[in-house]
Amino acid sequence: MSLELEQQSLQEQFEAIIRTEDKLQIREFLDDQNISDVAALVDELPDYESSIIANMSVHRAASVFKILDHSVQRRIIKTLPPNTTASLLNDLPADDRTDFLEELPSNVVRELIKLLDPEERRITLSLLGYPENSIGRLMTPDYVYVYPHNTIEEVFATIRKYGKDSETINVIYVINDKGELLDDIRIRDFILNPPDKKVSELMDERVITLHAYDDQETASEVFKMNNRVALPVVSNSNKLLGIVTVDDILWVASEEFSEDMQKMGGTAALNEPYLEIPIMKLFKKRVVWLVVLFLGELLTATAMAYFEDEIKRAVVLALFVPLIISSGGNSGSQASTLIIQAMAVGEITLKDWWRVMRREIISGLLLGTVLGLIGFFRIFAWHSFAPELYGQHWMAIGVTVGVTLLGVVLWGTLSGSMLPMILKRLGADPAVSSAPFVATLVDVTGLIIYFSVAYMLLSGSLL
Amino acid sequence: MSLELEQQSLQEQFEAIIRTEDKLQIREFLDDQNISDVAALVDELPDYESSIIANMSVHRAASVFKILDHSVQRRIIKTLPPNTTASLLNDLPADDRTDFLEELPSNVVRELIKLLDPEERRITLSLLGYPENSIGRLMTPDYVYVYPHNTIEEVFATIRKYGKDSETINVIYVINDKGELLDDIRIRDFILNPPDKKVSELMDERVITLHAYDDQETASEVFKMNNRVALPVVSNSNKLLGIVTVDDILWVASEEFSEDMQKMGGTAALNEPYLEIPIMKLFKKRVVWLVVLFLGELLTATAMAYFEDEIKRAVVLALFVPLIISSGGNSGSQASTLIIQAMAVGEITLKDWWRVMRREIISGLLLGTVLGLIGFFRIFAWHSFAPELYGQHWMAIGVTVGVTLLGVVLWGTLSGSMLPMILKRLGADPAVSSAPFVATLVDVTGLIIYFSVAYMLLSGSLL
Numbered sequence: 001m002s003l004e005l006e007q008q009s010l011q012e013q014f015e016a017i018i019r020t021e022d023k024l025q026i027r028e029f030l031d032d033q034n035i036s037d038v039a040a041l042v043d044e045l046p047d048y049e050s051s052i053i054a055n056m057s058v059h060r061a062a063s064v065f066k067i068l069d070h071s072v073q074r075r076i077i078k079t080l081p082p083n084t085t086a087s088l089l090n091d092l093p094a095d096d097r098t099d100f101l102e103e104l105p106s107n108v109v110r111e112l113i114k115l116l117d118p119e120e121r122r123i124t125l126s127l128l129g130y131p132e133n134s135i136g137r138l139m140t141p142d143y144v145y146v147y148p149h150n151t152i153e154e155v156f157a158t159i160r161k162y163g164k165d166s167e168t169i170n171v172i173y174v175i176n177d178k179g180e181l182l183d184d185i186r187i188r189d190f191i192l193n194p195p196d197k198k199v200s201e202l203m204d205e206r207v208i209t210l211h212a213y214d215d216q217e218t219a220s221e222v223f224k225m226n227n228r229v230a231l232p233v234v235s236n237s238n239k240l241l242g243i244v245t246v247d248d249i250l251w252v253a254s255e256e257f258s259e260d261m262q263k264m265g266g267t268a269a270l271n272e273p274y275l276e277i278p279i280m281k282l283f284k285k286r287v288v289w290l291v292v293l294f295l296g297e298l299l300t301a302t303a304m305a306y307f308e309d310e311i312k313r314a315v316v317l318a319l320f321v322p323l324i325i326s327s328g329g330n331s332g333s334q335a336s337t338l339i340i341q342a343m344a345v346g347e348i349t350l351k352d353w354w355r356v357m358r359r360e361i362i363s364g365l366l367l368g369t370v371l372g373l374i375g376f377f378r379i380f381a382w383h384s385f386a387p388e389l390y391g392q393h394w395m396a397i398g399v400t401v402g403v404t405l406l407g408v409v410l411w412g413t414l415s416g417s418m419l420p421m422i423l424k425r426l427g428a429d430p431a432v433s434s435a436p437f438v439a440t441l442v443d444v445t446g447l448i449i450y451f452s453v454a455y456m457l458l459s460g461s462l463l
Numbered sequence: 464m465s466l467e468l469e470q471q472s473l474q475e476q477f478e479a480i481i482r483t484e485d486k487l488q489i490r491e492f493l494d495d496q497n498i499s500d501v502a503a504l505v506d507e508l509p510d511y512e513s514s515i516i517a518n519m520s521v522h523r524a525a526s527v528f529k530i531l532d533h534s535v536q537r538r539i540i541k542t543l544p545p546n547t548t549a550s551l552l553n554d555l556p557a558d559d560r561t562d563f564l565e566e567l568p569s570n571v572v573r574e575l576i577k578l579l580d581p582e583e584r585r586i587t588l589s590l591l592g593y594p595e596n597s598i599g600r601l602m603t604p605d606y607v608y609v610y611p612h613n614t615i616e617e618v619f620a621t622i623r624k625y626g627k628d629s630e631t632i633n634v635i636y637v638i639n640d641k642g643e644l645l646d647d648i649r650i651r652d653f654i655l656n657p658p659d660k661k662v663s664e665l666m667d668e669r670v671i672t673l674h675a676y677d678d679q680e681t682a683s684e685v686f687k688m689n690n691r692v693a694l695p696v697v698s699n700s701n702k703l704l705g706i707v708t709v710d711d712i713l714w715v716a717s718e719e720f721s722e723d724m725q726k727m728g729g730t731a732a733l734n735e736p737y738l739e740i741p742i743m744k745l746f747k748k749r750v751v752w753l754v755v756l757f758l759g760e761l762l763t764a765t766a767m768a769y770f771e772d773e774i775k776r777a778v779v780l781a782l783f784v785p786l787i788i789s790s791g792g793n794s795g796s797q798a799s800t801l802i803i804q805a806m807a808v809g810e811i812t813l814k815d816w817w818r819v820m821r822r823e824i825i826s827g828l829l830l831g832t833v834l835g836l837i838g839f840f841r842i843f844a845w846h847s848f849a850p851e852l853y854g855q856h857w858m859a860i861g862v863t864v865g866v867t868l869l870g871v872v873l874w875g876t877l878s879g880s881m882l883p884m885i886l887k888r889l890g891a892d893p894a895v896s897s898a899p900f901v902a903t904l905v906d907v908t909g910l911i912i913y914f915s916v917a918y919m920l921l922s923g924s925l926l
Contacts, residue, residue, distance in 0.1 A: 033669075034669050034671060034689075035688075035689065035690075036671065036685070036688040036689050039688060063690075067687075067688055067690070156654060159651075159654055159655070160654065160655055163651055163654065163655055164655065169650075169651045169654065170633045170650070170692065187632075187633070187650055187654075188622075188626055188632045191619060191622055191623065191626065191632070191650075192622070192623055192626055192627065206496075206497050208497060208499065220713070222499070223710070223713060224530075224710070224713045224714060224717065225498075225499040225502060225530055226497070226498065226499050227498075227526075227530075227710045228710075229633065229692045229709065229710075246692065246709050246710070246713070247686070247687070247690045247691075247692075247709070249713070250683070250686060250687045250709070250712070250713065250716065251687060253713065253716050253717065253720075254687065254716065254808065257716075257720045258804055258808060260724070261723070261724070261727065261800060261803075261804045262800060262801065262804060264724065264727060264800065264898075267797045267800065267801060270801070273805070273810040274801060274802070274805035274810050274811055274819075274822075275805075275810060275811060275815060275818060275819075275822075279822060279825055279826065282822070282826060283826055283829045283830065286797055286826065286830060287829070287830055287833055289797070290790075290793055290794060290797065290830055290833075290834065290872075291833065291834070291837065293789075293790075293793045294786075294790055294793075294834050294837060294838075295837075297785065297786050297789045297790060297793075298786060298841055300785035300786050300789070301782050301783055301785070301786050301841070304781065304782040304783075304784075304785065305782050305852065308778060308779075308782065311778050311781055312778050315771060315774050315775050315778065315781075316771075318767065318774055318778075318781040318784070319764050319767040319768050319771065320764055320767075321767075321781070321784055321785060322760065322763035322764070322767065322784060322785070322788050322906055322910065323757075323760050323761060323763050323764050325785050325788075325789070326756075326760045326763070326788070326792075326902065326903065326906055327753075327756075327757055327760060329789075329792075329899075329902070330753055330756045330757075330760075330899045330902075330903075331753060333898065333899060334730045334749055334752070334753065334899075337724060337725060337727065337730065338725065338730060338733070338737060339737070340724075341721055341724045341725060342736070342737035342738075344724075345717060345721060347736040347737050347738060348737055348738060352738060355738060356737075356738075359737075359738075359742060359745070362742055363742065363745060363746055363749065366746045366750070367746065367749060367750055367753055370750055370753075370754065371753065371754070371757050374754065374757060374758075375757075378761055378764070389768065409753075436792075436793045436796060436797070436898070439789065439792070439793075439902075440789065440793075443785055443789055447785065
């Protein structure tokens with residue numbers, strides 16, 4: 001709360017200052033605030049977003065720029081004069097620059113890369129050479145390295161010389177003459193030991209590395225398990241290529257989260273803030289999935305047509321169709337969510353399929369029994385209350401609905417849990433077997449279960 | 464891949480060593496591995512989990528223990544001898560110990576707290592005094608603080624004296640005599656400056672703080688925006704209480720993610736790994752939500768009974784019921800997922816409700832038109848192919864289904880997007896207005912839309 005109040009007054013202060021058009025005062029004001037507060041100002045005052053960035057010292061401007069949304073970054077770059085753009089891009093840490101560039105159309109990227117210094121250009125091009133969502137795209141070449149024969153005093157001299165440009169000096173990397181990574185040593189170990197000690201005496205050769213071609217999700221897991229602020233990235237031959245810092249990983253985790261959520265809800269990942277994505281783009285992202293689901297659901301009309309004679313003879317059967325298909329759908333989406341989520345955090349692997357299936361059979365039977373009993377008693381209760389509604393066959397109808405519910409919930413639970421595992425086995429993303437897809441599958445099969453049970457239990461009486 | 468291979472061979476190595484029953488060799492082997500590899504061993508070899516922890520040096524055992532799942536931690540504590548438990552708990556960082564204790568029944572907590580040293584007991588009890596999911600529970604009192612009048616040389620002396628016990632020395636905190644927080648200074652700034660400089664000369668008084676009673680989600684956002692490895696936690700009077708490190712935040716983020724996902728899929732949060740939660744507990748967590756949804760869906764049977772006469776006169780109408788209600792449900796869950804997710808990452812606030820509603824009306828009209836047209840052409844196509852199916856009124860039926868789809872999709876989109884915002888406005892968690900709840904709401908109202916449209920368009924002909 002208090003944070004919000006401060007920001008509001010900050011916004012008011014800034015609006016008062018910008019009206020003076022006194023460039024020096026604007027710059028002083030902006031350079032005096034926290035980076036995150038300036039970023040909040042940019043978000044709140046879209047009219048001034050470019051002038052805020054243009055009126056800061058370039059290093060601070062880069063720090064603000066890198067935490068803005070990609071869509072805002074794009075708008076700002078479009079309006080800044082080329083020389084400001086050039087100094088901004090050159091000052092951006094390599095990993096954040098790559099992250100920004102990879103969201104742009106390739107012709108724009110080519111133009112922007114021309115603005116970079118030769119050295120920065122080389123680094124950016126090499127980072128862009130790694131596949132999207134690979135660790136290579138996240139890493140920065142700005143780190144401090146030392147050799148085993150260095151003394152701690154020499155290490156501090158190296159840090160004083162190169163530490164200013166490096167993303168983190170919390171961890172220092174030890175390499176050999178071939179550039180191979182030997183160890184990583186935390187700065188605290190250098191501080192806590194006498195200056196004449198050698199680096200080799202501090203080495204424990206326990207180093208956890210990431211591989212440049214691995215997926216970014218791997219990095220997120222490794223950071224979680226190892227309590228580090230930075231991890232080294234190596235090539236296949238163990239050459240040190242760069243480092244990844246934990247703050248970039250927080251962003252990866254939240255992006256993954258958004259994408260998984262969106263897939264689970266039956267839409268393609270937006271990749272842009274909801275309120276900023278053009279409405280036709282939003283429509284396109286959504287319509288594809290809805291049409292695919294709709295084409296699946298059209299099969300329900302086919303299935304229903306197949307049972308049209310039964311419905312004509314016993315219209316009462318039609319009354320429970322929505323109840324039955326939605327119960328199957330709900331139990332299916334519940335099961336699929338649980339399994340997708342457990343696979344995402346690594347609690348379940350494909351090897352566990354039989355344990356999962358056993359658990360889901362038991363769960364499905366229990367859940368189906370509960371819903372089946374409620375369904376039966378609902379019919380019993382309404383029959384007691386209004387006997388003309390279901391007529392003399394109320395008991396047979398009740399049993400049909402109850403048994404169907406048991407079968408549909410069991411089937412929904414089973415398919416909901418197995419579909420994500422089958423997709424994963426086939427190399428597809430389990431999150432696309434989201435709730436709506438499982439529901440569609442179970443809708444069609446649920447109708448078949450319903451009318452088959454009805455046929456068995458009611459032929460001779462109602463049918 | 465290579466990581467998995469290494470772990471497998473590690474497991475084999477360990478199994479060979481444990482069979483020797485040579486305690487010294489076992490301990491040497493375990494102390495030689497990465498913490499995360501030992502944790503993986505514990506996960507893979509549940510039979511040995513307690514002996515692995517018992518056979519490590521206590522500091523390393525604590526590091527492994529704190530990254531294990533709560534259920535594994537509980538099993539290990541149950542089987543360890545009390546004096547091993549005592550030294551393990553005493554060595555655990557205060558925040559991880561609190562995190563572990565808060566998952567246990569209160570009588571067990573009381574027993575365990577008795578095992579702690581007086582100082583550790585005091586710290587733990589004070590941390591447990593903060594509300595669950597508050598930042599207070601995450602913080603650790605192990606940090607290094609200095610005063611503005613200290614020189615950098617004195618700072619390094621302080622670090623050498625107290626740095627060993629502290630969670631991080633990447634950031635050092637500057638306080639005054641009253642214990643109020645003045646600034647945080649990164650260790651790099653001390654290293655990059657001459658030793659006789661004073662702390663006050665390095666201070667910029669730009670410090671970002673967390674409040675002990677704030678929600679942990681806030682901390683996650685603040686870390687993302689500020690690129691820090693640790694943040695100070697202060698009381699209302701700006702007294703420094705402790706620090707929160709970014710590795711704890713990675714865990715918070717992934718726990719939140721799991722809980723949100725599970726709620727979105729229509730189940731209570733499990734809070735335990737899927738394969739380890741007892742099956743009756745799994746059932747209980749799931750059945751509540753399914754029963755609530757089922758009770759909602761029972762209204763569909765009521766609605767259908769209300770239209771029983773219409774269905775008797777035109778059974779063909781029943782054929783499209785599943786198609787129509789599921790289209791409404793799918794568009795509704797898509798919209799609610801988009802909005803819940805955008806609110807979770809802060810892209811949308813309640814103030815934006817009108818902008819959201821405008822966007823969703825346009826999206827709903829577009830999406831509804833597409834599905835309506837497909838529905839109409841499906842009926843047209845099947846009529847051309849098998850004219851007896853829908854008879855002479857096929858056109859009227861097609862228009863009814865098409866118009867209904869437009870209405871139902873528009874309604875689904877609108878309610879799916881507005882429901883999370885209304886819940887948030889009422890102070891409830893928007894994630895509970897998950898896909899299944901929106902689908903249930905739209906199922907019932909979708910039937911009413913369908914039969915009302917049918918009544919208007921078909922009375923006089925089919926009805």
